[in-house]
Amino acid sequence: MRLTFLGATGTVTGSKFLVENDGYRVLFDCGLFQGLKELRLRNWNPLPVAPATINALVLTHAHLDHTGYLPLLVRNGFRGPVHATAPTVDLCGILLPDSGRIQEEDARFANRKGFSKHHPAQPLYTEQDAERALTHLRPSKFVEPLDVGGGMTVRFHVAGHILGAAHVELQIAGKGSQRTTVFFSGDVGRPDQPILPPPSRIPACDHLLMESTYGDREHPAEDPKEQLATIVRETAAAGGVLLIPAFAVGRAQALLYLLRELQLEGKVPEDLPIHLDSPMAIEATQIVAMHVEAHDPEMRARRAEDPLGLRRVGLAATVEQSKALNDVRYPAIIISASGMATAGRIVHHLAYRLPDSRNTVLLSGFQAAGTRGRLLQDGAREIKIHGRMVQCRARIERLDSMSAHAGRSELLQWLAAADAPPSHIHLIHGEPTASAALATTLRELGYADVHLPKYGESIEL
Numbered sequence: 001m002r003l004t005f006l007g008a009t010g011t012v013t014g015s016k017f018l019v020e021n022d023g024y025r026v027l028f029d030c031g032l033f034q035g036l037k038e039l040r041l042r043n044w045n046p047l048p049v050a051p052a053t054i055n056a057l058v059l060t061h062a063h064l065d066h067t068g069y070l071p072l073l074v075r076n077g078f079r080g081p082v083h084a085t086a087p088t089v090d091l092c093g094i095l096l097p098d099s100g101r102i103q104e105e106d107a108r109f110a111n112r113k114g115f116s117k118h119h120p121a122q123p124l125y126t127e128q129d130a131e132r133a134l135t136h137l138r139p140s141k142f143v144e145p146l147d148v149g150g151g152m153t154v155r156f157h158v159a160g161h162i163l164g165a166a167h168v169e170l171q172i173a174g175k176g177s178q179r180t181t182v183f184f185s186g187d188v189g190r191p192d193q194p195i196l197p198p199p200s201r202i203p204a205c206d207h208l209l210m211e212s213t214y215g216d217r218e219h220p221a222e223d224p225k226e227q228l229a230t231i232v233r234e235t236a237a238a239g240g241v242l243l244i245p246a247f248a249v250g251r252a253q254a255l256l257y258l259l260r261e262l263q264l265e266g267k268v269p270e271d272l273p274i275h276l277d278s279p280m281a282i283e284a285t286q287i288v289a290m291h292v293e294a295h296d297p298e299m300r301a302r303r304a305e306d307p308l309g310l311r312r313v314g315l316a317a318t319v320e321q322s323k324a325l326n327d328v329r330y331p332a333i334i335i336s337a338s339g340m341a342t343a344g345r346i347v348h349h350l351a352y353r354l355p356d357s358r359n360t361v362l363l364s365g366f367q368a369a370g371t372r373g374r375l376l377q378d379g380a381r382e383i384k385i386h387g388r389m390v391q392c393r394a395r396i397e398r399l400d401s402m403s404a405h406a407g408r409s410e411l412l413q414w415l416a417a418a419d420a421p422p423s424h425i426h427l428i429h430g431e432p433t434a435s436a437a438l439a440t441t442l443r444e445l446g447y448a449d450v451h452l453p454k455y456g457e458s459i460e461l
Helices: 037-044 070-073 087-115 127-134 224-237 251-264 279-290 299-300 319-327 343-353 372-377 408-414 432-444
Strands: 002-005 017-021 024-027 056-058 084-085 138-140 146-149 152-159 164-175 177-183 208-210 241-245 274-277 312-314 333-337 360-363 381-386 388-391 395-398 426-427 457-461
Touching: 002 388, 017 127, 017 164, 024 146, 024 164, 024 208, 037 457, 070 087, 084 087, 084 372, 087 138, 087 279, 127 164, 138 395, 164 432, 208 408, 224 241, 224 360, 241 343, 251 333, 274 279, 274 343, 333 388, 343 381, 360 372, 372 381, 372 395, 408 432, 426 432
Parallel strands: 024 056, 056 084, 084 138, 177 208, 208 426, 241 333, 241 360, 274 312, 274 333, 360 395
Antiparallel strands: 002 017, 002 457, 017 024, 146 152, 152 164, 164 177, 381 388
């Protein structure tokens, strides 16, 4: 009975955890590494475990750092079922093909412009690979026990991070009546955010794999809605465009929700044009509206009022509609993916809008080391986009209080509310300083066994 850490150690991304019981293998999450080049290169390396030997896969939620490696896993031999909540299955249906499509487009662009070190540049995987991977997905309900084979049973518990996000409770049958319980936090949501319910309590468990993304810092206490209102008004007064890199799943919908509230409250002009420029974000927004069972009570109560403001939002679904946004000269808001500006249409908008000091780039979430978003956050005067350096004269703002990840004190409160203190805590999904800081605090609070796993490390359960 073993647990092997194949990702999300010393970094936020690349979530992969392999559990083995008497030779039966279940992989929990299957994410892409993102950010620093040395991490991204791991995506191209063979998985330390042969995909064909993995019997089943369980996903916590749909973000690519938890699901984006699945097309490669299937292409390289995985043939088992992939279990996830119904909203996660639906969101993967748009996220994974879009990821393959973007990688193909980026490879073609690199070949056309000649800035790749590899000739010809190749995508990590294709849209067709992603479509093939989707046939393995199996929707499951929250709380109901699910037998995944090999003496292992899982339950999905609400995590409150994005639509359908789950903590996963794993019970492994041992000898006689003995059972070992492993609880995977996935990404822990915040207790009070738009659209989604708060994260569930931690049941009694032997091993807790706990995210530590914000283990060394708090989210600002400011109301994100008021901050957003100020930034919108100031950018409009300057005659500029507010450009918001946003995760297509989760963040884009939360931004639309807050902007609609600000319009209704008269805090931003109701006639200020808002454009959602991401086919994936458009589809994700439609999926969010559809899965009423995954909303918090406030969102359910306001459905008739168009809480996401879709009747007033310009939806740029096609490439032509996206390119047409370059002609926007009046004050406007453009929300586009990806959230860390690593790929997608936002990259083209940044190349066009960054040199103009009237414009504002609003970073609305965590920016991993090595991403364009982190470079902008750290004050870069120029950044490389599509092989050329682009001057950064636009105003750069942050909206950290809008994060869908629990902050330090929220993580501690979530852990303290557990049904019983976990016997072993393994800190994952954090950069080294964040994980180390949280580990120190947990030990000071009396948690005796706090572990900072290394990439590729295996432990006996």
